[in-house]
Amino acid sequence: MRAALLQISSTDQPEENLRTVLEMIGDAAAGGAQYVLTPEVTNCISGSRTHQKAVLHTQEQDTSLPVLCEAAKRHGVWLTIGSLALKTSDPDGRFANRQFLISPQGEIAATYDKIHMFDVDVSAEERYRESDGYRPGQSAVVADAGFARIGMTICYDVRFPYLYRKLAQAGAQILTVPAAFSPVTGAAHWHALLQARAIETGCFVLAPAQTGHHVVSRGPGRKTFGHSLVVAPWGEILLDAGVDPGVSFVDLEMERVEEARRRVPSLTHDREFDGP
Numbered sequence: 001m002r003a004a005l006l007q008i009s010s011t012d013q014p015e016e017n018l019r020t021v022l023e024m025i026g027d028a029a030a031g032g033a034q035y036v037l038t039p040e041v042t043n044c045i046s047g048s049r050t051h052q053k054a055v056l057h058t059q060e061q062d063t064s065l066p067v068l069c070e071a072a073k074r075h076g077v078w079l080t081i082g083s084l085a086l087k088t089s090d091p092d093g094r095f096a097n098r099q100f101l102i103s104p105q106g107e108i109a110a111t112y113d114k115i116h117m118f119d120v121d122v123s124a125e126e127r128y129r130e131s132d133g134y135r136p137g138q139s140a141v142v143a144d145a146g147f148a149r150i151g152m153t154i155c156y157d158v159r160f161p162y163l164y165r166k167l168a169q170a171g172a173q174i175l176t177v178p179a180a181f182s183p184v185t186g187a188a189h190w191h192a193l194l195q196a197r198a199i200e201t202g203c204f205v206l207a208p209a210q211t212g213h214h215v216v217s218r219g220p221g222r223k224t225f226g227h228s229l230v231v232a233p234w235g236e237i238l239l240d241a242g243v244d245p246g247v248s249f250v251d252l253e254m255e256r257v258e259e260a261r262r263r264v265p266s267l268t269h270d271r272e273f274d275g276p
Contacts, residue, residue, distance in 0.1 A: 001147050001252045003035040004028035005208040005228040007241045010039075012046035012216040014055055018064045022071055027247050029075035035147070035252075036072075037080040037208040039228070040155050040178045041097065044085050045210065048219025049133055056095060058087045065100070073106030078145050082178025082208055083114065083154050085134075094135040099152050099178065101143045109145065112152035113137025116160055122184050130156070140166055148173045148254055151203070155179040158193045158207075161200060168201035169267055173257045175203045179224075180210040186225025191237065198231040202261040204252055205231040211243050233260035 006024045010017045021038055028036045043064045046052050059065065064084060072079040079102040086096045097114040115138070117131035140163060141152045151172030157163055158177050167175060175197060181190055198205040211226030228241035230250045241248040261267060 001034055001254065002032045003037065003206060003230070003250050003252055004031060004033035005206065005230065005239065005241060005248050005250070006036065006038045007209055007211050007226060007228045007245050007248065008039060008042070009212040009214055009224075009245050010041060010043070010045045010210060011214060012044055012048070012051055012055070012218070014043045014064055017043055018067060022067070024247050025071050025075060025077070025079070028249075029077055031247065031249055033077060033249060035078045035080075035145075037082060037176060037178065037206055039082040039208045039210045040180045041085050041210070042082055045180065045214045045222055046216055046219055047222060048216070051218050052085065052095065052133070053087075053093070056085055056087050058089070059098070062086060069102050069106040069108070072102040072104060076104045078102070078104060078147075080150070080176050080178070082176070088135060090135055092135075095133055096137075097134050097154060099154055099176070101145065101150060101152065103145075110141055110143030110152065112141040112154070113139075114154040114157065115140070115163065116156045118156040122182055126182065126184060128182075140170075142167055142170045142172045151175045153177050155181065158197060161197065164197045164201050164203075165267070168203055172201070173203055173254060174252075175201065175205045177205060177207040178209070179207055181225040183223050183225045186227065190225060190227060191229065194229050194231050195235050195237065198233055199235040200266070202233045202257055202264070202267065204233060204257065205229070209241070211245060233257050
């Protein structure tokens, strides 16, 4: 199974981002990819809630989703849309940060709403309150893509290993971690966290990332870490895309999942314990 990770630098204009991603999906398919993945908030990066309310839509009315579904069908690929920022019917007006798995027939095979919200103070200058604008999801998801069972997660989820253990024990062989990671926390933790999740679960970890300086029309600007990563079930880094936008390929040998779990069957060694 050849996978392609798209590393992009989304703006706050969904139509502009869609054009970029469609071209890259075409390049990925031309390069032999059967499975293509995009980063978190593929459609729009913005710190302005006013702007988001003006350009975002509900899933039913979103303009990017049907076009991306059609692209998956046209190229005959499985497609993980890392996430789309979408309006919801929540009374408080918060958005959903929603991942989609699209089949080669262009159908939505599964969706996942990001569970863990990035509410942190990285520094005096870098402060995030994701839960102010986004509502957290409630359900973990493992989807069957035929070639593998995929556990769906997003960005900050990577810091919560219990989620990944449950996904693996529910049958996941690939874990998706599309991200828009902070440059500061990325430099310190990105590689280590993704390698840990792979080693703990015996899964392939596929993490397509946003990168660079994001051009926005209003509100605060944003920078992201890049370094889209693929980690093997034994913990080796198979792909590091660096910081430039582009399409990166990796060939996944799915038998490596069972091999890693056979060598260290820790997923079957849970024990009940008291305390602390």
